Amino acid sequence: MRISRNEFMFSVSFTLDFLEMGIRSNITNHNKRVSLISIRIGKAMGLDEESIFDLAAYAILHDNGITHKTFNAISENGVDRLEKSLSHCITGEMNLETFPFIKKRENIIKYHHERYDGQGYFGIEGCDIPLFSRIITLADRVEIEYRMRTDREEILSNIAGDTGTLFSPDVCEAFKEISGNTSFWLSLDDMFISHEMKRELPKFDIEMDLRDLLAISCILCNIIDAKSPFTGTHTKGIARIACKMAGYFGFDEERKTKLIIAANLHDLGKIVVPNAIIDKNGKLTKDEFAIMKSHTYYTRKALESVKGLEDVVEWAANHHEKLDGSGYPYGFARESLSFESQLLACVDIFQALTENRPYRESLGIEKVRGIMMDMAGRGYINGDIASHVIEHCRDENQNIF
Numbered sequence: 001m002r003i004s005r006n007e008f009m010f011s012v013s014f015t016l017d018f019l020e021m022g023i024r025s026n027i028t029n030h031n032k033r034v035s036l037i038s039i040r041i042g043k044a045m046g047l048d049e050e051s052i053f054d055l056a057a058y059a060i061l062h063d064n065g066i067t068h069k070t071f072n073a074i075s076e077n078g079v080d081r082l083e084k085s086l087s088h089c090i091t092g093e094m095n096l097e098t099f100p101f102i103k104k105r106e107n108i109i110k111y112h113h114e115r116y117d118g119q120g121y122f123g124i125e126g127c128d129i130p131l132f133s134r135i136i137t138l139a140d141r142v143e144i145e146y147r148m149r150t151d152r153e154e155i156l157s158n159i160a161g162d163t164g165t166l167f168s169p170d171v172c173e174a175f176k177e178i179s180g181n182t183s184f185w186l187s188l189d190d191m192f193i194s195h196e197m198k199r200e201l202p203k204f205d206i207e208m209d210l211r212d213l214l215a216i217s218c219i220l221c222n223i224i225d226a227k228s229p230f231t232g233t234h235t236k237g238i239a240r241i242a243c244k245m246a247g248y249f250g251f252d253e254e255r256k257t258k259l260i261i262a263a264n265l266h267d268l269g270k271i272v273v274p275n276a277i278i279d280k281n282g283k284l285t286k287d288e289f290a291i292m293k294s295h296t297y298y299t300r301k302a303l304e305s306v307k308g309l310e311d312v313v314e315w316a317a318n319h320h321e322k323l324d325g326s327g328y329p330y331g332f333a334r335e336s337l338s339f340e341s342q343l344l345a346c347v348d349i350f351q352a353l354t355e356n357r358p359y360r361e362s363l364g365i366e367k368v369r370g371i372m373m374d375m376a377g378r379g380y381i382n383g384d385i386a387s388h389v390i391e392h393c394r395d396e397n398q399n400i401f
């Protein structure tokens with residue numbers, strides 16, 4: 001399987017911007033902008049192409065540790081306090097342990113809010129802070145200032161005022177050089193940011209293999225599950241059951257890995273759905289359900305531009321389609337739904353019924369069988385596949401039956 005690094009990196013950037021939009025509703029494209037500013041600073045500092053590519057990736061991922069939980073804990077004083085929370089630096093660093101960067105570097109995310117004068121969270125000072133972290137620290141602040149102010153001179157003077165205390169002088173020097181150009185500021189606009197990033201990101205023909213992709217999908221799976229305390233193990237549970245069923249149905253290694261990746265990514269679009277809806281302790285209103293239903297559409301949109309990933313996208317994004325065409329978001333019917341899509345739909349329902357939800361406890365196996373067979377009888381899901389999932393995976397969740 002051949003997946004372009006560049007294309008996948010864009011998918012990840014869309015996903016993380018969705019996440020940030022979901023958590024901090026008025027913010028768009030924060031990660032992409034931080035990445036573009038970092039790329040430009042890196043180029044001005046003479047970094048080589050491989051380093052620029054990794055710097056862009058670290059910048060896209062810099063706030064991956066921000067979760068709904070972090071947000072709840074510190075949101076009283078708004079966005080700035082969220083950015084400064086120590087926990088997202090530590091969680092974010094840990095999340096990326098297996099991310100396939102071209103060259104792995106330590107502590108970039110951990111120190112992305114560290115102060116140059118050594119007065120930061122970890123007391124690391126000056127050039128002991130990794131260069132990538134120092135670049136991202138400044139890019140992050142420039143991005144926040146860009147959204148808050150229209151006066152560019154004021155932004156430059158604010159940054160200059162913090163040079164040597166918050167920010168590294170050599171990084172500030174590079175920023176000064178690039179920010180004098182009008183196009184620098186125009187390119188940060190929501191309208192242009194994606195296009196500009198595509199243009200500036202070094203093109204690599206390096207392709208990722210399935211193992212790289214699996215590692216990234218596991219990271220995204222953790223981020224998705226961290227969104228809600230009530231569905232905190234949903235994605236991992238689905239991936240585990242999908243793996244088991246792939247073995248049961250005799251999938252070869254590639255097909256099995258692709259199914260696990262699809263399972264890891266199936267609810268990626270839930271990142272956009274507000275937690276007030278996901279965690280609601282009661283029946284969703286018509287409007288809330290309409291928003292909830294958008295999540296599989298977002299799953300598809302985040303992934304569909306990646307060439308080579310077509311199967312995975314289909315299997316992941318079709319898990320709420322029904323065989324009689326009454327599902328969502330497209331209303332695909334049986335003939336358009338592959339065996340894998342039908343299998344993942346059954347696995348999703350099985351896992352959902354056997355885990356605790358805000359509005360009910362997990363259900364016992366006989367109740368689960370009753371519900372799933374009823375759905376099969378109505379023509380929603382494949383009854384044969386559903387029976388195999390129930391029989392073969394009944395012990396998977398035995399602790400809760």
Ligand SMILES: [Fe+2]
Pocket residue numbers: 062063083084088112113
């Ligand atoms: Fe941050």
Ligand SMILES: [Fe+2]
Pocket residue numbers: 030034062063083140
């Ligand atoms: Fe940030």
Ligand SMILES: [Fe+2]
Pocket residue numbers: 266267295296319320
């Ligand atoms: Fe879903």
Ligand SMILES: [Fe+2]
Pocket residue numbers: 234266267348
């Ligand atoms: Fe799901």
